[in-house]
Amino acid sequence: xxxxxxxxxxxxxxxxxxxxxxxxxxxxxxxxxxxxxxxxxxxxxxxxxxxxxxxxxxxxxxxxxxxxxxxxxxxxxxxxxxxxxxxxxxxxxxxxxxxxxxxxxxxxxxxxxxxxxxxxxxxxxxxxxxxxxxxxxxxxxxxxxxxxxxxxxxxxxxxxxxxxxxxxxxxxxxxxxxxxxxxxxxxxxxxxxxxxxxxxxxxxxxxxxxxxxxxxxxxxxxxxxxxxxxxxxxxxxxxxxxxxxxxxxxxxxxxxxxxxxxxxxxxxxxxxxxxxxxxxxxxxxxxx
Amino acid sequence: xxxxxxxxxxxxxxxxxxxxxxxxxxxxxxxxxxxxxxxxxxxxxxxxxxxxxxxxxxxxxxxxxxxxxxxxxxxxxxxxxxxxxxxxxxxxxxxxxxxxxxxxxxxxxxxxxxxxxxxxxxxxxxxxxxxxxxxxxxxxxxxxxxxxxxxxxxxxxxxxxxxxxxxxxxxxxxxxxxxxxxxxxxxxxxxxxxxxxxxxxxxxxxxxxxxxxxxxxxxxxxxxxxxxxxxxxxxxxxxxxxxxxxxxxxxxxxxxxxxxxxxxxxxxxxxxxxxxxxxxxxxxxxxxxxxxxxxxxxxxx
Numbered sequence: 001x002x003x004x005x006x007x008x009x010x011x012x013x014x015x016x017x018x019x020x021x022x023x024x025x026x027x028x029x030x031x032x033x034x035x036x037x038x039x040x041x042x043x044x045x046x047x048x049x050x051x052x053x054x055x056x057x058x059x060x061x062x063x064x065x066x067x068x069x070x071x072x073x074x075x076x077x078x079x080x081x082x083x084x085x086x087x088x089x090x091x092x093x094x095x096x097x098x099x100x101x102x103x104x105x106x107x108x109x110x111x112x113x114x115x116x117x118x119x120x121x122x123x124x125x126x127x128x129x130x131x132x133x134x135x136x137x138x139x140x141x142x143x144x145x146x147x148x149x150x151x152x153x154x155x156x157x158x159x160x161x162x163x164x165x166x167x168x169x170x171x172x173x174x175x176x177x178x179x180x181x182x183x184x185x186x187x188x189x190x191x192x193x194x195x196x197x198x199x200x201x202x203x204x205x206x207x208x209x210x211x212x213x214x215x216x217x218x219x220x221x222x223x224x225x226x227x228x229x230x231x232x233x234x235x236x237x238x239x240x241x242x243x244x245x246x247x248x249x250x251x252x253x254x255x256x257x258x259x260x261x262x263x264x265x266x267x268x269x270x271x272x273x274x275x276x277x278x279x280x281x282x283x284x285x286x287x288x
Numbered sequence: 289x290x291x292x293x294x295x296x297x298x299x300x301x302x303x304x305x306x307x308x309x310x311x312x313x314x315x316x317x318x319x320x321x322x323x324x325x326x327x328x329x330x331x332x333x334x335x336x337x338x339x340x341x342x343x344x345x346x347x348x349x350x351x352x353x354x355x356x357x358x359x360x361x362x363x364x365x366x367x368x369x370x371x372x373x374x375x376x377x378x379x380x381x382x383x384x385x386x387x388x389x390x391x392x393x394x395x396x397x398x399x400x401x402x403x404x405x406x407x408x409x410x411x412x413x414x415x416x417x418x419x420x421x422x423x424x425x426x427x428x429x430x431x432x433x434x435x436x437x438x439x440x441x442x443x444x445x446x447x448x449x450x451x452x453x454x455x456x457x458x459x460x461x462x463x464x465x466x467x468x469x470x471x472x473x474x475x476x477x478x479x480x481x482x483x484x485x486x487x488x489x490x491x492x493x494x495x496x497x498x499x500x501x502x503x504x505x506x507x508x509x510x511x512x513x514x515x516x517x518x519x520x521x522x523x524x525x526x527x528x529x530x531x532x533x534x535x536x537x538x539x540x541x542x543x544x545x546x547x548x549x550x551x552x553x554x555x556x557x558x559x560x561x562x563x564x565x566x567x568x569x570x571x572x573x574x575x576x577x578x579x580x581x582x583x584x585x586x587x588x589x
Binding site: 163173276 | 299301345346347348349350351352376377378400404405406407408444445446461464478480481575
């Protein structure tokens, strides 16, 4: 069902993360950048629910890359996914003229602009308005754990925290400064985690929008278990590979005349555009 | 004298090491600190000193480490320094790629493979042809540096080629396109490139001209400006004389802020012409993987 503006998200608080939640549930699911991939989002919701996730969160970047931007909002509303704002949502919500990705390679900028213009033009005004008002961070109190949700990093929405270019003591300082046992982010497009001092942890939850530049077509999301659901410790993190109908997504992208390079990524699992920001280790893992 | 804004260190994200001092095997005519085979103005940093600073950096939450000179690989301890650094965090080394030895690259390849962190090489080549590069960097330096790039690629590295713009800004894309093609021809099929602005100090002030008295950052210019673009808001550099504000202003007395990293967290006045270049171009010293533009944070009530 296509969301009609004013239906569902007209209650401006639906889908928007309550900024400080005291939660007693034991299993939560975290979704990273959706990039218009409503098919993966829908599959992730069903998969997470099937695994017993009681609450669902999205860490921003609802748009970009994929087809039919408005369809994401239907899924968010119907499933009660609580969201924070990513840099893309900030850009689209505030009517900026580009994604502020900071690329210098003209090829990267070319593809980033195609993606941004398509998403902007095909996102209803009510959804733009809704994204504009999303909070840039969220906090959960969960079985005694202080959990911080952000998009890029707790201090900056569009900061890239790559696994290979982020020292452990930097992350420890973030956990100190932001008084958090667990920090969840996304933004880079590749899931990873790092154990920190005093049993704290940083987790990049991955993204639903596109595969991880590893030659596989699945995408990733993350489960957090606490309390009785985490017998091995105060919490457990599980990265979940998610298979979805990527061939249908590719067909719909072709129908929308999105670039062949984007479709190739969905079908092959290799990133082919906007590679400039990758550090060498992450870049070498791919083929382009 | 124009008024002069002062910027705070927002976070010590990058710690630089002037690891080869001002000693370089080349004598580039645009070098902003006039490095040469005979410039001993700043000395080498030894492995022990680097280790002490790495340990000191932990409590400051440093995210990445950068090594520069001079030519870092003139420092005989450069390979062990990088091997050690990769146990602490990501490392980037700025080199002219003309003095590599295969056993060094073999060791560094193994060190990076054993680390969770990236080792980045930034190779300075000032244009896609000897005709553009060699008058600046010296005779045959284009071929020697390209051979260095080939060696890095053979050992699995993906160097970032940095070039100082000695052409007009609007020619950037043409130069970059030509450079990509040349690098392909040399076997580097996934080249990474970064253009740097000229800094009109040191040797460059003689080659062309220095900054004019009005080439300064004013307080008014800081209104609505993302100060995070300036390296002095997120970096400091260790030298053999203590800790300085940035790799560019080493020859300025006011750039030297103290002996410890804590001492060097003091605010810095943007009083130099080079500060104006940093202001204009932003993020000129960091890698492209940390490119980011400030976005407004929503007010949470």
